[in-house]
Amino acid sequence: DTGVSQDPRHKITKRGQNVTFRCDPISEHNRLYWYRQTLGQGPEFLTYFQNEAQLEKSRLLSDRFSAERPKGSFSTLEIQRTEQGDSAMYLCASSSGTLGYTFGSGTRLTVV
Amino acid sequence: TQLLEQSPQFLSIQEGENLTVYCNSSSVFSSLQWYRQEPGEGPVLLVTVVTGGEVKKLKRLTFQFGDARKDSSLHITAAQPGDTGLYLCAGVTNNDMRFGAGTRLTVKP
Numbered sequence: 001d002t003g004v005s006q007d008p009r010h011k012i013t014k015r016g017q018n019v020t021f022r023c024d025p026i027s028e029h030n031r032l033y034w035y036r037q038t039l040g041q042g043p044e045f046l047t048y049f050q051n052e053a054q055l056e057k058s059r060l061l062s063d064r065f066s067a068e069r070p071k072g073s074f075s076t077l078e079i080q081r082t083e084q085g086d087s088a089m090y091l092c093a094s095s096s097g098t099l100g101y102t103f104g105s106g107t108r109l110t111v112v
Numbered sequence: 113t114q115l116l117e118q119s120p121q122f123l124s125i126q127e128g129e130n131l132t133v134y135c136n137s138s139s140v141f142s143s144l145q146w147y148r149q150e151p152g153e154g155p156v157l158l159v160t161v162v163t164g165g166e167v168k169k170l171k172r173l174t175f176q177f178g179d180a181r182k183d184s185s186l187h188i189t190a191a192q193p194g195d196t197g198l199y200l201c202a203g204v205t206n207n208d209m210r211f212g213a214g215t216r217l218t219v220k221p
């Protein structure tokens with residue numbers, strides 16, 4: 001296993017378009033997290049899955065954002081009707097507990 | 113408003129100097145983690161501290177968790193240019209983890 005994979009690495013989209021990102025966690029990890037990071041800030045929590053169940057969602061996750069983890073393995077994060085304020089690095093992390101998370105390299109979204 | 117406050121926000125030092133960065137909160141955490149992040153990459157876990165008062169050493173890096181499990185420090189001895197990066201602390205409560213804004217360290221040769 002090569003760690004947490006995120007695809008794509010970069011995405012440029014026009015305002016109003018929908019985008020979807022994918023995260024493949026470490027296979028034996030049952031927990032999966034999505035974070036968003038803007039320039040000069042630490043990662044901000046968006047949502048958390050344990051297996052296929054979405055257990056927590058941040059207030060940052062407006063109704064334009066939806067995340068799924070249908071089979072408890074990979075996860076997708078969709079943003080509908082993108083806005084310029086959505087431009088950020090979207091990070092995925094996985095863990096088997098709470099003592100250490102493995103992050104992917106992120107998807108950098110630019111909304112023009 | 114960040115749950116965790118990190119200081120200083122920026123630090124630029126010469127190779128060979130020592131430094132300490134701080135992570136403070138009014139919340140109690142079940143554990144606290146330190147990460148280092150390079151530009152364009154995700155954070156990489158350095159250490160997890162769990163017990164109040166715990167001290168962990170990783171080569172030239174020394175991590176301390178406060179007795180009340182609300183704060184932590186990272187001390188680097190004889191800093192090297194390879195230590196340059198964004199150092200993030202993250203506090204774990206229940207099932208989620210919250211990050212500070214980070215300390216951006218630059219070590220000049």
